[in-house]
Amino acid sequence: MTDPLKLASEFPAADYASWRQLAEAGLKGADFNKKLVTQTLDGFAVQPLYTNDDQDDATRLIHQVLSASVDSKDAASGWDIRQLHAHPDPKAVNAAILEDLENGATSVLLKLDASARHGREISSAEVGVGGVAIHCLADLEIALDDIYTDLATVALDAGAAAIPAAVLLAAYIAKTDGADEAAPAFNIDPIGTLAATGSLPCDVTDAINQAASIACDLIDQFPLATAITVDGAPYCNAGATDGQELACLLASGVTYLRALTDTGMAADQAAGAIAFNVAIGTDFFAGIAKLRAIRLMWSRILGASGIEDTTITINAVSAEMVLSTVDPWVNMLRTTVTSFAAGLGGADSVVCLPYDHLIGLPDGFARRIARNTQLILQEESNVHRVIDPAGGAWFIENLTKDLSTAAWARFQKFEATGSIVKSLKDGSLKAEIETIWQAHQKRLATRRDPLTGVSEFPNIAEAKVTCATPDLDTIQAEAKARQTKFDGTIGKDFNSLINAASNGATIGHMFTDLYGTSAATQIAALVPHRLSESFESLRKRSDTHKAKTGKLPQIFLANLGPVAKHTARAMFARNFFEAGGIEAISNNGFADADTCAKAFADSGAKIAIICGTDAQYSEMATDIAKALKQAGANRIYLAGHPGDAKASYEAAGIDDFISIGGDVLDVCKTALTHLGVK
The missing domain is CATH 3.40.50.280 (Cobalamin-binding domain)
Known part of the structure; x- marks a missing residue:
């Protein structure tokens, strides 16, 4: 008698050959490879169906390697819910940070204004433009008032002025209780800054060595911190494929690892000082595979460097490239996908951008939706409670392997031809990415890659989303009033910079003392794009x-x-x-x-x-x-x-x-x- 609980027992066993026969019959003569096989811009094919036969020794090892590089306690506690803050007024930023931390966010990302990012004086008209007006220690004290930096990580986005900004944050945290337990993310990244802006205030090699030297001092003072970040967002938002972005991350990471160890820092300590910022798009499975691939390849690099601890610190952020200004409500769906993929891929912290991020300054509602997106994924879906949840899935394992293979080959080209810096300087990397962007454009124009609310199901009668406009005149006047007169000398070593910051030196003061007033390196910057x-x-x-x-x-x-x-x-x-x-x-x-x-x-x-x-x-x-x-x-x-x-x-x-x-x-x-x- 047939067991009634085995519901499929009366049906013939399924196999790939039978499925393929049925699929081709359904295509009615159309080419299987053209209709059902996806050719990626990275040069490999994604099949419509995967089975256990698609596994090999390489794919079977992926889950094992990734599981070994994750601390089970991190999986139990969940990733860090990081909220971006860029309101020009430090007082408004402080109120928003406190609200976010009280309602589920666990860390803070401060984006400094255009004036600070370029190391300009407080008199600049760019004060408060594009970010928070933090120029001196008094500004930072207002923005972080009542924030326990030993409990909530404070991360910086300061562009070319990353070192002066890091000095300000270090000087601030050093005065607070629990400084030894603080784990700030200083995010110094001269290579990423050069790629994004086309400019550095000094020679690139000097900038990298200086970043490594300051990073050593920062890690000595804050052992739990990350000092260097490797930012993939400039490449992703310029149109790079996932493989290209990963190769750029690896090449930059290796460059920083070498620079840190050249200063005398132990290799394992140097690896721990580096974090990776990875932009995640709306291709859900590709996002998971991208994070798994960077973890897999960085583990290989650390192992080859003789480092036993192969863990990696990853901050994932919603790629601006996939957001739109028309029908921006759909951005909620897009950032849900990016955050979900980031969580499943193994990110340590995730920045879910507000739905109106491209339109203006988000209000409390927009920030609430952004943090609640992650809270629901964690508290209701519990996606963080499994180490490498995609492990063993035939499709994801093969996608991870193929993506890693494509990225590794591109990384080896960087190594063979000099470095990623050389490719940025001679414009070859920019040209490669622009070629890929043109391919994106063709797919978008023909709606082969549809954009919901934009190219598909547009709503031309939509009510426009508006954001508050800050009073920049008042904010600039208050910023000038907070600045104290500083006549002292600064110096270029870490302790001198800390002393100067503590005595009222601004980012502009320190920047000028470190670099002068004119950019020493100029290249053609990567051009950011958005799909819409x-x-x-x-x-x-x-x-x-x-x-x-x-x-x-x-x-x-x-x-x-x-x-x-x-x-x-x-x-x-x-x-x-x-x-x-x-x-x-x-x-x-x-x-x-x-x-x-x-x-x-x-x-x-x-x-x-x-x-x-x-x-x-x-x-x-x-x-x-x-x-x-x-x-x-x-x-x-x-x-x-x-x-x-x-x-x-x-x-x-x-x-x-x-x-x-x-x-x-x-x-x-x-x-x-x-x-x-x-």
């Missing part, structure tokens, strides 16, 4: 047109016959054009050309698109097109592929055809031009 930027540009044209004329540019849907027949292509056409900011004027359909032409003329539109079935097109399309032209349409589209009838349709006045795989950006740009939208 081209669509946002079209939407901006449309919004500007509405502000001037009172309405959005419009296209008339010339729907044929009853709703059941035209609705599929009408909806396709609506999404297609509204992705470019062109409002679709809909209706219930027309039975003849004259009625359609009259409705078009009454609508006030200048362009139209014919929507219906292929059978309807063969009967009505030419008559409809001629009638629309006579009614004043200066451009007519047809929804669908014209096939053999293209010539006759064009002779009747149809100017263009839209179908799946068409270039949305190019078509909408042309349409806006015909509509007179500048």
Whole structure:
């Protein structure tokens, strides 16, 4: 008798060959590799199905290696929920930090303003622009008032002024209770700064050596701290593939590891002083594999360096590249994906960017949603309570292996040709990444890579999200008032810098004393991009047109016959054009050309698109097109592929055809031009 609990016992055993046969039958002659196998921009293929047969000795070792590099106590406590703060007013930042820490955040990331990041004096007009106005110890004391730095990690984002900013933070923490237990993240990264800004205040080699020297002093004072960060965000946000970003992380990490050990620091201590900042996009499985791959490869590097402790400190952040300014509410979904992937991939801390991050300064609601996203993943989903939760999954293991192989090969090229610094200086790395960005653009334009709320299901009637505008004049005046007169000498060693900061020296003072007033290294910086930027540009044209004329540019849907027949292509056409900011004027359909032409003329539109079935097109399309032209349409589209009838349709006045795989950006740009939208 069949066991009733074995529900599949009466069915034949499944195997790959049987599945493949069924899949190919479903494709009806289409090429399996073209339809179901994904070719990544890193050069390897992702199969539609993986089985145990896809495992080999290399993939079976991945989980074992990663599990050995994780402290089980870290898995039990969960990753660090790090919140970004960039409000220009230190008082507002302090209130926001306290609110965040009281409601679930566990650490703080302070982004300094443009003036501080460039080492400029407090008189600069850039004070408070793009970040918090922290220039001296008094500013930092206000921002971190009542913050227990031994309980909550304070991380910095200070650009070229990373060392003066680190000195300020070190001087502040040294005066607080529990300084020995503090674990600040000073985040000194001259290579990342050079990549992102194209500028350093001194020679690159000197900057790296100076960073290593200061890092040694910082670690001596704060043994639990990380002093150097290796930031992958500039490469990711410029359009790099995951493999390229990982290779850049490895190459930079090895450069810093060598510099630290050259100062006399023990290799294991040097490795512990380095943290990695990894940008995570919305490809969920790729995000998990990216973090697993960097952990796997860095473990290999540390092992080859004779370091027994192969743990790695990773901060994961939502990639700005995947966020949008249109329909920004969808950013909540995007950052949920990035945070979930980061947690499953083994990040030690995660920055979930607020949904309105690109629009302005987030309010309490936006910050609450950002931190609650991670709290729900931890407290309700418990995703942190398993070491390497993706371990053993055939697909993820192979994706990790393939990604690691691609990244390692690129890393070896950096090593063979000199260094990542050389590739930045000669522009070869920038050129490689720009080539990849162009490939991204093609996939985005044809919606092969769809963007929800942007290129798919756009909402052109959305209410705009607005953010508070700070009073920069008041903030700048208060910043100047807090600055004390400093006439002393500073010096370039750590103790001299600490003394100067404690006596009122500003970041600008220390920066000038360290580097002078002019940049010594200038290269072509990596250009940051966002996946939605081209669509946002079209939407901006449309919004500007509405502000001037009172309405959005419009296209008339010339729907044929009853709703059941035209609705599929009408909806396709609506999404297609509204992705470019062109409002679709809909209706219930027309039975003849004259009625359609009259409705078009009454609508006030200048362009139209014919929507219906292929059978309807063969009967009505030419008559409809001629009638629309006579009614004043200066451009007519047809929804669908014209096939053999293209010539006759064009002779009747149809100017263009839209179908799946068409270039949305190019078509909408042309349409806006015909509509007179500048």
